[in-house]
Amino acid sequence: MTESQVNLTTAATAIKPGRVGFSLHRVWIIGLNTFTESMRQKVFNILLIFALVAISSASFFTEFTFSEQLKFMKDFCLGAVSVFGTLIAIVGTAQLLPNELENRTIYTILAKPVRRLEFILGKYIGMALLLFISVLMMSLMLGAVLKIKEARMVMVAQQGVDQASTPDAREAAEGDLAQIRADTADLDIIKGIILIFIKLSLLAAITLLISTISTSMIFNVAVAFMVFFAGHLRSAATEAWAHHKIWLALLAILPDLGAFNVADDINLGNLIPWQHVGLVAADGLGRIVIILIATHLIFAKREI
Amino acid sequence: MRHKFLAILVLVLAAVLFSPLENRIQAERVWRKYGGARVSLPLREKLGQGTAVALLAGLRGVVADFLWIQNADYFVKDEWVPMYRNIELVTTLQPQSTTFWEQGAWHMGWNIGYSVSKDPKNENTAQGIRREREWHQKARDFLLRGIDNIPQQYDLYFALGWLYWTKLAKDCGENTDCQRAAYSKAAEYFGAAGEFPEAPTYIGREYARALEKCGRDRDAYEYWKTLWKADHKMTNQLWTEVERNIKRLEDALAIPEDKRVPRNKDDGSLQVPL
Amino acid sequence: MNAICTKNLTKKYALGWRQGRLLALDSLNLQVNDGEVYGLLGPNGSGKSTTLKLILGLISRTDGDAWVFDVPCDKVQSRLHVGFLPENPYFYKYLTGMETLEFYGRLCGMRGAPLQKRINELLELVGLTRARDRRLAGYSKGMLQRIGLAQAMIHDPKLLLLDEPTAGVDPIGSRDIRDMILRLKNMGKTVLLCSHLLEQVQEVCDRIGVLNLGKMILEGNMETLIRDQRRLTFTVQDLSDSARAQVEATVRAAGGQVLSVAHPQTTLESLFLDALKKDERGMGHHD
Numbered sequence: 001m002t003e004s005q006v007n008l009t010t011a012a013t014a015i016k017p018g019r020v021g022f023s024l025h026r027v028w029i030i031g032l033n034t035f036t037e038s039m040r041q042k043v044f045n046i047l048l049i050f051a052l053v054a055i056s057s058a059s060f061f062t063e064f065t066f067s068e069q070l071k072f073m074k075d076f077c078l079g080a081v082s083v084f085g086t087l088i089a090i091v092g093t094a095q096l097l098p099n100e101l102e103n104r105t106i107y108t109i110l111a112k113p114v115r116r117l118e119f120i121l122g123k124y125i126g127m128a129l130l131l132f133i134s135v136l137m138m139s140l141m142l143g144a145v146l147k148i149k150e151a152r153m154v155m156v157a158q159q160g161v162d163q164a165s166t167p168d169a170r171e172a173a174e175g176d177l178a179q180i181r182a183d184t185a186d187l188d189i190i191k192g193i194i195l196i197f198i199k200l201s202l203l204a205a206i207t208l209l210i211s212t213i214s215t216s217m218i219f220n221v222a223v224a225f226m227v228f229f230a231g232h233l234r235s236a237a238t239e240a241w242a243h244h245k246i247w248l249a250l251l252a253i254l255p256d257l258g259a260f261n262v263a264d265d266i267n268l269g270n271l272i273p274w275q276h277v278g279l280v281a282a283d284g285l286g287r288i289v290i291i292l293i294a295t296h297l298i299f300a301k302r303e304i
Numbered sequence: 305m306r307h308k309f310l311a312i313l314v315l316v317l318a319a320v321l322f323s324p325l326e327n328r329i330q331a332e333r334v335w336r337k338y339g340g341a342r343v344s345l346p347l348r349e350k351l352g353q354g355t356a357v358a359l360l361a362g363l364r365g366v367v368a369d370f371l372w373i374q375n376a377d378y379f380v381k382d383e384w385v386p387m388y389r390n391i392e393l394v395t396t397l398q399p400q401s402t403t404f405w406e407q408g409a410w411h412m413g414w415n416i417g418y419s420v421s422k423d424p425k426n427e428n429t430a431q432g433i434r435r436e437r438e439w440h441q442k443a444r445d446f447l448l449r450g451i452d453n454i455p456q457q458y459d460l461y462f463a464l465g466w467l468y469w470t471k472l473a474k475d476c477g478e479n480t481d482c483q484r485a486a487y488s489k490a491a492e493y494f495g496a497a498g499e500f501p502e503a504p505t506y507i508g509r510e511y512a513r514a515l516e517k518c519g520r521d522r523d524a525y526e527y528w529k530t531l532w533k534a535d536h537k538m539t540n541q542l543w544t545e546v547e548r549n550i551k552r553l554e555d556a557l558a559i560p561e562d563k564r565v566p567r568n569k570d571d572g573s574l575q576v577p578l
Numbered sequence: 579m580n581a582i583c584t585k586n587l588t589k590k591y592a593l594g595w596r597q598g599r600l601l602a603l604d605s606l607n608l609q610v611n612d613g614e615v616y617g618l619l620g621p622n623g624s625g626k627s628t629t630l631k632l633i634l635g636l637i638s639r640t641d642g643d644a645w646v647f648d649v650p651c652d653k654v655q656s657r658l659h660v661g662f663l664p665e666n667p668y669f670y671k672y673l674t675g676m677e678t679l680e681f682y683g684r685l686c687g688m689r690g691a692p693l694q695k696r697i698n699e700l701l702e703l704v705g706l707t708r709a710r711d712r713r714l715a716g717y718s719k720g721m722l723q724r725i726g727l728a729q730a731m732i733h734d735p736k737l738l739l740l741d742e743p744t745a746g747v748d749p750i751g752s753r754d755i756r757d758m759i760l761r762l763k764n765m766g767k768t769v770l771l772c773s774h775l776l777e778q779v780q781e782v783c784d785r786i787g788v789l790n791l792g793k794m795i796l797e798g799n800m801e802t803l804i805r806d807q808r809r810l811t812f813t814v815q816d817l818s819d820s821a822r823a824q825v826e827a828t829v830r831a832a833g834g835q836v837l838s839v840a841h842p843q844t845t846l847e848s849l850f851l852d853a854l855k856k857d858e859r860g861m862g863h864h865d
Contacts, residue, residue: 020654029684033670040672063376067403072373075365082362103668108729111634111662111739112685113654168506171540175504213308229360235330252319252326257362258339259329264365265338268400276332283325290318294311301307303591304636 020113027122030109034126035133038092043130046084050138053080054145066153066176070183071267073149077142078192078263081135085200086228088134089127093207094220096123101215106304116300120208124292127204135197150184191277192263198284199260203228205291206255212298231257255287337453340364340397350393359397368397372404375411384416395450402459405450409460413443413467440471458500462507465493469514487518505540512549525553529565533577547574579648581737581768582610582633586642589628589792602628604792605642610785612647612736615759615769617779617800620789626772627665629789630739633770634662646737661730665741665772667722671715675706675725678714679732686733700728705754720751727758737768744775749850756782780804813842 057076061069100106109119157177164170207224214220230237234256241247259280262272333339351359355367371390378387391408398404417439421432447464454460468490476482491514498507508531515524528550536543551574554564566575589603603625610616620626631637632644635651649656669678679697683689688696701707704724714722723743730738740759744752752775759769759782773779779786780800788796796803817825826836 020658026685029681033673033681037670037672061373064373065403068372071365071401071403072369075369079363079366086361103670104664104666105669107634107636107664108662108667108669108682108726109685110636111657111660111664112682112733113657114685115654167540167542168504171504171506174540209311232360232362235333238330249316249319252323253315256326256330259326259333261362261364262338264398265400267365268398269402270336270338270400272336272338276329276336279325279329279332283322283329286322286325287318290314290321294314297307297311297314301638303638304631 020115022115023118026114026118027125030114030119030122031125031129034096034123035129038126038130043088043092044134044137046088047134047137047141050077050080050084051141053077054141058145058149066157066180067183069153070146070149070180073146074142074189074267075264077138077145078189078196078267081138081142081193082196082199082261082263084138085131085135085196086203089131089200089203090207090224090228091221092130093127093204094211094224095217096127096208097211098215098217098220101304110304117296120212120296120299121292124205124208124295127208128201131197131200131204135193135200139193146184150180153180186266188266188272189263191272191274192266195260195262195277195280195284198281198288199257202255202257202260202284202288202291205288205295209291209295209298212295212302227254228257231255234258255284260284337400340368340399347396350389364397368394368401368404371397379411379415382419384411384419387411388416391446395446395453399450399453402450402454402457405447405454405460406463409443409447409450409463409467412446413440413471417443417471437475440467440475443467444472458497458503458507461493461497462503465490465497465510465514468493469510469517473517484518487514488520490514491518491520505538505542509542509545516553521553521557525550525557525559528553532565532574536576550574579612580609580645581612581614582608582616582644582646582770583648584608584629584633584642584644587629587632587639587644588641589625589632589637590640601792603632606789606792606794608787608794610768610770612768613763613766614784615763615771615782617783617786618770618772618789619774619776619779619786623791624789625792626789627741628792630662630741630770630772633739634660659736661733661735661738663723663726663730663738663740663743666745667726669714669722669725669729672713674711674713675701675717676710678725679728682729683732688733696732696734700731703758704728719746720748723747723751723755727755735767737770738762739770741772742774743771744773744778749847750854752778753847753851809837 054073054077057073061072064072097106100109106119110116154177157173157180160173161170161177164173203224206227207220210223210227211220214223231254234251234254235258237251238248241251262277262280266272351367355370358367358370371394375387375390378384378390388411391404391411394404395401395408417436420426420439421436423432423435426432426435444464444467447460447467450460451464468486473483473486473490476486491511494507494511494514497503498511508527512524512527512531515521515527528546531541531546532543532550534541550565553559567573568575584606587603587606587608588601590599590601592599606625606629608629618626618629628637632639633646633651634657635654638652644651646656647659649658670681673681676697679700680693683693683697698707701710704727706721706724706728709717709721714725717725723746727740727743730740743759744755747755756778759771762769763782763784769782771779771783783800785799786797786803787794822839826839829836
């Protein structure tokens with residue numbers, strides 16, 4: 001520190017005296033900070049592994065039919081989006097609050113005129129933003145690799161058309177060509193990606209709720225993964241326990257995560273109407289809101 | 305503590321609130337046949353631990369693809385028992401995949417059938433033939449289940465018709481009644497496949513041939529005529545083939561001249577409808 | 579108006595199932611006047627951190643009340659004019675010094691040119707201008723303490739709560755922070771300081787309070803408390819041995835006692851700082 005005559009400006013704060021209301025701006029500041037922190041922790045390195053998966057799945061399996069190759073590629077890539085996204089959602093969120101406590105940054109933030117609700121929402125928004133960017137980048141990579149794969153397959157299929165010896169063989173080869181174009185241009189895959197993103201956001205909300213109760217990152221991750229697997233088993237368990245009302249009631253607290261996995265059905269060519277996507281999205285978003293309310297209820301009274 | 309109870313209450317109330325929506329989503333999933341078989345204990349026992357975990361993580365398509373890729377290996381090594389197990393497993397996981405049913409039936413009806421007929425452990429040729437025919441029956445039952453799952457696409461209908469045409473009819477040997485019944489079934493399934501607007505044109509021609517094979521020459525003639533009346537801008541349709549069969553059947557059925565398809569005066573070819 | 583006022587402020591922590599409760603703070607009555615530097619002292623576990631957390635609304639009180647500038651502590655607006663430096667802060671490692679202050683400033687509703695100006699001034703004040711674009715992961719302990727002080731002051735608060743502000747800081751930095759506190763006092767700020775370094779507390783605080791096991795056992799004006807009324811210190815120079823003997827005799831004759839006669843000592847800190855000043859290469863500041 002210098003002994004120079006630094007004159008500090010006084011009353012530089014723009015806070016008006018009186019009641020401090022809820023501020024979306026403060027939520028956004030905290031959210032952006034959370035996102036920046038995660039980004040600089042090289043979370044995006046995981047995308048390099050995804051790129052490897054995408055390229056590998058496009059390069060191998062050339063001994064299979066065109067439909068099979070495209071199915072494998074879309075299944076593996078969307079599966080990777082889901083897996084890596086789940087890791088980011090659960091592990092990334094699980095360490096948010098423990099890190100804040102360990103670094104004591106939570107004291108410095110809550111010592112400012114910042115509401116606890118703003119803090120917890122900000123943390124969540126930051127995580128959701130990270131998930132959004134991650135899913136978007138992986139989807140764009142998938143799209144690019146799919147286009148390259150299409151070009152290669154079209155070349156091979158065109159050879160099949162040109163070299164067909166009978167009209168029936170020609171018709172079958174032309175059918176293959178049309179199928180390749182249809183499969184790669186199928187924008188329905190976007191519906192699958194939207195629901196994957198909502199599922200990941202839901203997992204992040206659940207993990208945040210768990211982390212308001214426990215400060216151990218390992219505990220948070222473990223319980224979140226338990227909920228993840230239980231959520232996938234929910235529909236099977238509901239059938240098995242159909243006659244036990246109490247168990248059913250307890251099960252209903254868990255979200256049905258299986259409902260968000262429509263990507264597989266889209267890759268099979270099943271029609272998933274927007275109306276169905278809307279219902280599942282509404283369920284997911286509704287659950288997220290409720291979980292955030294519950295999180296706030298616990299965090300608001302938590303001793304820091 | 306009070307706020308923790310309140311939070312739990314909020315979650316429970318939410319569960320109650322969202323139940324109707326989630327029941328509706330679940331009902332739609334069942335009705336639209338999304339997903340595959342439920343993750344049950346018997347299913348988990350058939351899958352390895354790693355694949356069971358992947359399934360629980362929602363990677364149904366990846367698990368099915370992984371098992372299917374194994375089949376390429378089994379095919380090369382003639383390992384039909386694990387291949388058959390995989391086929392059943394994969395179609396249980398993803399019953400909405402036409403490819404899995406079609407290819408699975410092909411393996412069962414053609415590859416596995418042929419392989420067991422040549423098995424050195426067969427006591428005699430007759431046993432080999434009997435075992436092969438059992439696999440043809442299995443493939444048929446398999447495709448019927450496939451059609452139950454995917455009634456909205458033509459592929460499996462055609463595949464079943466082809467199975468009847470090439471394998472099950474031949475399994476009848478010299479029994480003409482059995483043959484006729486088999487070709488009749490082939491015609492039934494070719495006809496069902498041909499109903500789909502996206503079906504390739506050769507399916508229609510196969511249907512007509514199958515009708516003749518099961519003794520329904522008149523029906524076959526009428527059907528060739530409906531093909532002839534279709535849009536002649538369709539380049540995939542073998543018009544020479546359609547014309548040839550119409551002429552042949554008109555002669556075979558002794559159709560009166562005035563009831564036949566009009567000819568061009570100069571070369572006797574059939575007049576193309578306007 | 580008191581900057582801080584508590585009445586019977588009590589805090590009991592639940593220890594777990596069937597383990598009862600721990601009385602961390604027992605009916606604390608504390609008043610910190612506007613514009614003074616108050617030292618809150620006590621051994622570990624005496625309730626200092628609990629007091630700070632209660633004032634900041636980080637934990638809830640079991641009984642009693644607390645106000646900051648007449649606003650109850652459980653209200654968010656009570657923190658409008660409070661700046662806090664926690665003990666051993668680490669902050670966000672991946673933000674630069676500049677970004678850290680920007681973050682806290684924006685949280686307080688500051689933005690644009692006024693915020694930038696304030697940031698520049700504070701960085702200059704705490705001596706971190708050259709390290710402004712370095713990430714906090716590369717800051718030393720002393721630098722983290724200084725950026726912590728800067729963030730506490732970003733919104734120009736009337737009251738500063740400093741928890742062990744010189745912990746882990748070298749003597750130079752420690753002196754700078756001490757000077758800073760005195761400067762804040764001259765600007766009319768109120769400072770509540772918790773520290774184990776009693777010498778430093780003695781140099782800056784107007785009043786002190788000593789907590790032990792949750793209770794205030796001693797409180798009052800610094801000068802008054804540390805003055806030993808019964809004893810006098812004369813510091814003389816160039817006195818011969820015979821004159822010295824005469825002085826001692828005079829004291830005894832008047833009924834007094836000569837308790838000790840010795841050469842005064844300088845402090846280790848003065849010796850250290852003087853040696854650094856004399857070093858031609860200048861004083862070390864690794865930023």
